[in-house]
Amino acid sequence: LAVARAAAAQARAARDIAQINVDRTRITAPVAGRVSSRNAQIGAIATASAGPMFTLIADGSIEFEGEVIETALPALRPGQLAELDVAGVGRITGQVRQLPAAVDATTRLGLVRVELPADERLLIGLFVSGDIVTERRGAVTVPATAVLADASGERVQVVEGGVVETRAVRAGLLWQGQREITEGLAAGETVIARAGAFFRSGDRVSATTEPQDTPPPDGAMADNPGEAPPAAASGTPGGQASAASEAAAPLAAQAAETGARP
Numbered sequence: 001l002a003v004a005r006a007a008a009a010q011a012r013a014a015r016d017i018a019q020i021n022v023d024r025t026r027i028t029a030p031v032a033g034r035v036s037s038r039n040a041q042i043g044a045i046a047t048a049s050a051g052p053m054f055t056l057i058a059d060g061s062i063e064f065e066g067e068v069i070e071t072a073l074p075a076l077r078p079g080q081l082a083e084l085d086v087a088g089v090g091r092i093t094g095q096v097r098q099l100p101a102a103v104d105a106t107t108r109l110g111l112v113r114v115e116l117p118a119d120e121r122l123l124i125g126l127f128v129s130g131d132i133v134t135e136r137r138g139a140v141t142v143p144a145t146a147v148l149a150d151a152s153g154e155r156v157q158v159v160e161g162g163v164v165e166t167r168a169v170r171a172g173l174l175w176q177g178q179r180e181i182t183e184g185l186a187a188g189e190t191v192i193a194r195a196g197a198f199f200r201s202g203d204r205v206s207a208t209t210e211p212q213d214t215p216p217p218d219g220a221m222a223d224n225p226g227e228a229p230p231a232a233a234s235g236t237p238g239g240q241a242s243a244a245s246e247a248a249a250p251l252a253a254q255a256a257e258t259g260a261r262p
Contacts (some may be wrong), residue, residue, distance in 0.1 A: 023134045034060040035054050035055070040056075060119075062119070063097060063116055064114045064128050065111055066112075067110050067111060078096050082096055088121075089122065092122070142156060142179055143194070146191045150195055155168050156181070156192075156196065159192060
């Protein structure tokens with residue numbers, strides 16, 4: 001009887017070991033998310049020295065790590081809006097999550113991380129370029145060529161009643177050929193967009209208006225820090241001053257994974 005009991009105990013132990021081995025053939029993720037890499041192969045023997053069988057992005061969260069020039073970093077803050085153009089995907093909107101603690105001594109660039117909403121089209125390694133909005137405000141803008149500047153200051157040539165008036169102004173942000181005017185000009189006034197240096201106050205002119213280029217979509221941002229985007233209606237030769245300005249820091253990025261774990 002004792003021998004039979006011992007044999008039964010041995011059989012139960014063998015069964016338990018077999019059940020453990022069966023259980024170990026089932027791989028269960030510790031958290032929900034997206035599999036970013038897989039090293040496991042059907043029929044292969046898994047060993048601790050072989051490295052992780054799968055790499056999982058927790059919750060499927062994807063963010064972008066971008067390089068920003070050091071001169072633009074002081075204007076950046078967590079939570080700022082980022083507009084990114086993702087290769088093969090298009091324009092994606094995100095928010096700055098993390099600012100760099102240091103700048104690369106060679107490139108003079110800092111790495112900024114941008115948090116993005118869940119999107120199955122986003123893949124690790126995609127190339128991205130875009131802008132981080134550092135400032136947005138309403139303002140009057142004119143074509144950059146309409147602003148004349150020298151040692152005495154900045155000025156524009158305003159046309160009123162067919163007569164040219166040289167007017168001192170204070171210019172601000174610059175972006176895509178548009179210049180912000182912070183003082184000296186009101187929205188709707190007509191300015192000479194090109195060749196203003198050839199005119200003087202009192203000259204009589206016949207103003208004409210050229211077709212305007214289609215403005216970029218809302219949220220379009222500057223290519224360089226401290227520059228402003230065009231207004232909804234840009235000025236042209238004989239055109240009118242218009243409003244809206246925005247500043248941004250350029251961002252070149254590559255996809256990075258958040259919460260990736262083996």
